Amino acid sequence: EPEVTQTPSHQVTQMGQEVILRCVPISNHLYFYWYRQILGQKVEFLVSFYNNEISEKSEIFDDQFSVERPDGSNFTLKIRSTKLEDSAMYFCASSEPRDSSTDTQYFGPGTRLTVL
């Protein structure tokens, strides 16, 4: 069964460093998402991406964050200058709505980001 994959599974970085989290969505999917889950808190939406542009973003997704689909298979989340509060589990998801009214998002296993 096709699945979303994410690398690395765990990333440790120093505050102020740039990190890139990578995701390979399900191959025929068109919409891509990033969510995060700070330890002990809810899963929160960050951004959605369609047709090579951001289609929706939350308040969390500020100028420190960017997303990119550098090739036909990868989808990346970059954090330019990490802060302690960026420590979280980051989930990638993808969806391929078969019609215009429904959407089911499939999630990857997550990347745990630890900022020291």
Add this chain to the structure above:
Amino acid sequence: AQSVTQPDIHITVSEGASLELRCNYSYGATPYLFWYVQSPGQGLQLLLKYFSGDTLVQGIKGFEAEFKRSQSSFNLRKPSVHWSDAAEYFCAVGGLVDTGRRALTFGSGTRLQVQP
């Protein structure tokens, strides 16, 4: 704004007992509702979803959920719990695709423990 409430942070049941996890939502129109499960160290796996039609939906692993518009609820049930069901369960509500808002809003989760 849409919101999801899972009133039970932690539930413990005995193996073989029945299970009901509560979920209440707030949304201005007909919601799209989901249940995801997260096992330790794993990503979010879709259990089931409700878009329209029959209000009782069947999912994987023997789970079902019932949409009750009058109560703004989408409770998850299983008639007989197995030890492997121990995990964290998240209810989520999705936006209407035709509004361009696909972001999922998650509840805070219910951690299920299963006693032998």
